[in-house]
Amino acid sequence: MITDTHSHLFWKRFDDDREEVISRAKDAGVERMLVVGTTLETSRSSFELAAAHDGLYPTAGVHPHDVEAPDEVVREEIATLCALPECVAVGETGLDYFREYSPHEAQRDWFRWHLELARLLDKPAIVHCREAHEDTVRILAEFPGVRGVMHCYAMGDEELSPYLDMGFYISFSGVVTYPKNDGNRAAALAVPADRLLVEMDCPFLAPQPFRGKRNEPAFVTATLEAVAELRGVPADEFALQTSRNAAELFGLPAL
Numbered sequence: 001m002i003t004d005t006h007s008h009l010f011w012k013r014f015d016d017d018r019e020e021v022i023s024r025a026k027d028a029g030v031e032r033m034l035v036v037g038t039t040l041e042t043s044r045s046s047f048e049l050a051a052a053h054d055g056l057y058p059t060a061g062v063h064p065h066d067v068e069a070p071d072e073v074v075r076e077e078i079a080t081l082c083a084l085p086e087c088v089a090v091g092e093t094g095l096d097y098f099r100e101y102s103p104h105e106a107q108r109d110w111f112r113w114h115l116e117l118a119r120l121l122d123k124p125a126i127v128h129c130r131e132a133h134e135d136t137v138r139i140l141a142e143f144p145g146v147r148g149v150m151h152c153y154a155m156g157d158e159e160l161s162p163y164l165d166m167g168f169y170i171s172f173s174g175v176v177t178y179p180k181n182d183g184n185r186a187a188a189l190a191v192p193a194d195r196l197l198v199e200m201d202c203p204f205l206a207p208q209p210f211r212g213k214r215n216e217p218a219f220v221t222a223t224l225e226a227v228a229e230l231r232g233v234p235a236d237e238f239a240l241q242t243s244r245n246a247a248e249l250f251g252l253p254a255l
């Protein structure tokens, strides 16, 4: 049993073979996948996909790349989706100061809005952070009690402690398999076993040896095996541990 806690299976890059991608994942043991919304439209697609497939779980949110000025109509629709019982998390949300597709101020405003919604609904938040560690920690600290995951955690072990102290789970992606990423591997070693998750963030960031290809959930085995080896635990045991962690955080059926 493997759980990929972060996929974007709705994107056009999967239009030609989405069903095959999902069956390849299941064949590889990836029985559960979160389908993470990034806009109102893709959040709706996440719910449609999840309704049509066992083992897929939807979320709703607006990605920091896609935020503009606060939009009350969109917010109301996202909040309605997040309140549905099948919705397992609020997001993705967060801050991305690397790509800078959206103004920082708008990103911070939407991040706070999502965190307030997570608190209101008592659901976990899926947090994206790129080149924005300090602001991410500062804003998360404004919402004590809100739980969630630092998704596609790409930083080192030195940045970990505020997230762990705030009760967050840490999700590792294909990035942890890249040869130059010793800092990220140090983080994967430092996170307590009951706070670890794995993900593919497909279609981006395929792990070694698939790097450069379109990523898909089946490849999560590469990340899983890399982190298991690093921590000196059997891969199947680590798969079960991270699936149990995902079930705990997102309220999935217990294992």
Ligand SMILES: [Zn+2]
Pocket (backbone or CB within 6 Å): 092, 128, 129, 151, 152
């Ligand atoms: Zn992200």
Ligand SMILES: [Zn+2]
Pocket (backbone or CB within 6 Å): 006, 008, 036, 092, 201
């Ligand atoms: Zn994502």
